[in-house]
Amino acid sequence: MTNDEKVRKFVSEGICPVCQNKLAHKEGCLECEGCGWGLCEEG
Ligand SMILES: [Zn+2]
Numbered sequence: 001m002t003n004d005e006k007v008r009k010f011v012s013e014g015i016c017p018v019c020q021n022k023l024a025h026k027e028g029c030l031e032c033e034g035c036g037w038g039l040c041e042e043g
Contacts, residue, residue, distance in 0.1 A: 011039060 001009075010017040011030060021034030029040040 007039075 007017045016032035018037045019035045023030045031038040
């Protein structure tokens with residue numbers, strides 16, 4: 001499994017790929033409440 005696939009798997013489960021904390025939805029983006037990691041949907 002590539003790193004990108006791991007990230008997508010975690011994100012699809014609402015979990016931060018960096019610290020396994022819970023992700024929060026913010027204005028079309030996902031943001032980690034623990035470490036500040038974030039991902040925005042593009043397109
Ligand atoms: Zn995190």
